[in-house]
Amino acid sequence: MFNSNFFKNNRERLAALLPNSLICIPAHVSLQESADLPYKFRQDSNFWYLTGLNAPDAILIIDTSKNSSTLLLPEQNEYQKEWDGAQSHADFKKISGIGTYGAVSELSNFVKEAEKKNLAICHLAPLPERVEPYGFYANPARKMLEAKLRELVSSPDEIIDVRKELGRLRQVKQNVEIQAIQRAIDITADTLEEVKAKLGDFNNEKEVENAITAGFFSRNSQGHAYEPIIAGGKNASIIHYNSNSEALIGDELLLLDVGAKVNGYAADISRTWTIGKPTQRQQDLYKAVLELQDFAMNQLKPGIKLRDYQEKTENEAKRIFKKLGVNIDRYPHGFSHFLGLDVHDAGLYDEPLVENSVLTVEPGIYLPDEGIGIRIEDNVVITKNGIKNLSESIPKLL
Ligand SMILES: [Mn+2]
Known part of the structure; x- marks a missing residue:
């Protein structure tokens, strides 16, 4: 390659x-x-x-x-x-x-x-x-x-x-680099599908991590592109939680932030699943994060500045979550970062976005008091007029 x-x-x-x-x-x-x-x-x-x-x-x-x-x-x-x-x-x-x-x-x-x-x-x-x-x-x-x-x-x-x-x-990816990232995403997608199908069998975050690690290696990737985050319930509100060692509890959510590595290139995908039957509150917050992700994705195109994008998306986040009784005064992380050889890849964050940049789009909500953390993260490439979502095939169901 x-x-x-x-x-x-x-x-x-x-x-x-x-x-x-x-x-x-x-x-x-x-x-x-x-x-x-x-x-x-x-x-x-x-x-x-x-x-x-x-x-x-x-x-x-x-x-x-x-x-x-x-x-x-x-x-x-x-x-x-x-x-x-x-x-x-x-x-x-x-x-x-x-x-x-x-x-x-x-x-x-x-x-x-x-x-x-x-x-x-x-x-x-x-x-x-x-x-x-x-x-x-x-x-x-x-x-x-x-x-x-x-x-x-x-x-x-x-x-x-x-x-x-x-x-x-x-920052500007060549075809062969996009192919490597796509392969890393596809391996992550297949592994997540396999793990979700048997989610009921796992008792502990570590068992989920082990299944993902095995899935990545069995599909000929170089393993994890970064320390995986497998966070049940309140652990999901620690943004870089990675001890992945606690028991899974039936009525909690499970946040996974994982990505395979192929030829040195990373995928960076987050999904949030329910272990048991989701509560109304969990569903409402999840829908709000999905809505925010749509809002974010719709802004990305050549010429925009990531600083403006962050500010607009943050304002939208405040508006959306306020309706659910959550007041956000400061959003804890960026909605997007460049993706490539480094998971947080090199690129010019202060200059207008250009075609063939690969970025994550990853809104989330973190409510430690409610024991809830939700993040949904996809990987997109900037096209002439907008984006192509490289991880579209990974279902976004609770
Ligand atoms: Mn990320």
């Missing part, structure tokens, strides 16, 4: 936006999980988009003045060769189409050469070390590269941040 032409083409499209530049894009570094073992490696999506490679600690260098790409690799010691397997340039070339290799320690030569030729030095600006409000530490790869570049260049303040250029490229 994704061959070296895809990655080569992505490098060329980025290069075309930045003439006479040396673009330096780091892979994620490998991080310790415990004692002498690393976390399962997850590549930086930008690096993957430009190379297709899952190698940690590497740096991609694109000299746009001569349209040439070089991959700088960390030197493997004997331990790494023996325990992790030796890296093969031939394998890397086959995947990425990159023919030139060097060592990370050679970065300075590339930067010196580029300065002689008066090329602009470009990178991806790092996030802060600790990322608020999420409360986690960023992968240090970008910060480390930035520190090295600042040491090497003659004017550190002139290093150019290319997050915007790369973000726009990644």
